[in-house]
Amino acid sequence: MSDLMEATRAAAAETAPAPATGDPVVIAKGLHKSYDRRRVVLKGVDLTIREGERVALIGSNGSGKSTFLKCLIGLHPISEGEVTTLGEHFTRLPDSAQRSRMRRSTGFVFQKHCLVKRRSVLSNVVHGMLGTEGSWRGFSQSTAPESWRKAALDALAEVNLAGFADSRADALSGGQQQRVAIARALVRRPRLLIADEPAASRDPVSGRDVMALFARLCRQHGITLIFTSHDMAQAREFSDRTVALRAGRIFIDRPSRDITPRDLEEVFDV
Ligand SMILES: Nc1ncnc2c1ncn2[C@@H]1O[C@H](COP(=O)(O)OP(=O)(O)O)[C@@H](O)[C@H]1O
Ligand SMILES: [Mg+2]
Numbered sequence: 001m002s003d004l005m006e007a008t009r010a011a012a013a014e015t016a017p018a019p020a021t022g023d024p025v026v027i028a029k030g031l032h033k034s035y036d037r038r039r040v041v042l043k044g045v046d047l048t049i050r051e052g053e054r055v056a057l058i059g060s061n062g063s064g065k066s067t068f069l070k071c072l073i074g075l076h077p078i079s080e081g082e083v084t085t086l087g088e089h090f091t092r093l094p095d096s097a098q099r100s101r102m103r104r105s106t107g108f109v110f111q112k113h114c115l116v117k118r119r120s121v122l123s124n125v126v127h128g129m130l131g132t133e134g135s136w137r138g139f140s141q142s143t144a145p146e147s148w149r150k151a152a153l154d155a156l157a158e159v160n161l162a163g164f165a166d167s168r169a170d171a172l173s174g175g176q177q178q179r180v181a182i183a184r185a186l187v188r189r190p191r192l193l194i195a196d197e198p199a200a201s202r203d204p205v206s207g208r209d210v211m212a213l214f215a216r217l218c219r220q221h222g223i224t225l226i227f228t229s230h231d232m233a234q235a236r237e238f239s240d241r242t243v244a245l246r247a248g249r250i251f252i253d254r255p256s257r258d259i260t261p262r263d264l265e266e267v268f269d270v
Contacts, residue, residue: 022051025192025224030081033067041067043248054225056235059245060268065228069194074099107185111197117170121180124169125152128184155183175206195227211238232264
């Protein structure tokens with residue numbers, strides 16, 4: 001095979017959607033969610049996401065994207081319908097055993113990356129080993145098992161921040177802090193990564209870099225990725241499948257490369 005053919009084949013492999021034939025990681029059936037009587041945010045969402053998929057969830061502000069993610073991981077009670085996440089089936093909220101099993105295999109990244117500013121970068125990443133319900137009380141980087149420190153250093157190297165392990169988190173730029181948050185989410189090698197506006201940033205260039213890093217690491221480790229975005233160019237570039245919410249329902253669900261400008265007008269014009 002010529003070098004050019006090989007390079008073309010490699011590029012195609014990188015951009016080709018992962019085949020959606022893996023085990024279901026997330027199943028939502030007839031999911032309804034309201035916070036109060038006045039407004040139903042989700043009005044019967046049916047969605048199955050399989051192992052290895054990278055799914056962009058889009059929709060206008062207030063369309064329920066964050067609400068949907070929170071229902072999937074049991075942060076908000078479901079009003080009606082059912083959810084199965086990583087094999088844990090629940091109708092209102094997962095029970096505490098289900099919750100801790102789910103959380104052990106799920107990584108989260110939010111727009112506000114919530115690092116502990118006065119702690120070191122390494123400490124922040126090691127904290128990811130504790131799980132999302134872990135407490136800082138009684139925990140310090142120096143008492144963490146050596147295997148956790150090693151995992152955290154490896155995760156930092158993956159986000160190109162190996163040289164910053166001992167820096168205070170708040171000494172880093174916004175984009176670097178976002179990469180620390182990615183390392184913290186990936187350090188436990190989750191099966192599922194939930195990212196709510198991970199690349200929302202005032203600086204579009206670093207936002208794109210963050211998204212590219214994310215998508216690459218998820219592909220490399222076979223992690224299923226669900227992320228919300230209001231930047232359609234990024235959603236298209238870094239996902240295999242785009243799901244659009246409108247008026248509480250799934251309005252579009254198709255390969256990201258098939259999303260047209262007309263689709264977007266309809267999604268965002270409510
Ligand atoms: N904790 C909450 N309590 C009451 N209403 C909420 C809460 N969170 C979100 N909402 C409302 O639910 C709707 C969907 O919000 P959200 O899921 O944040 O949308 P998106 O992430 O797509 O912008 C909005 O009308 C918002 O005001
Ligand atoms: Mg949101």
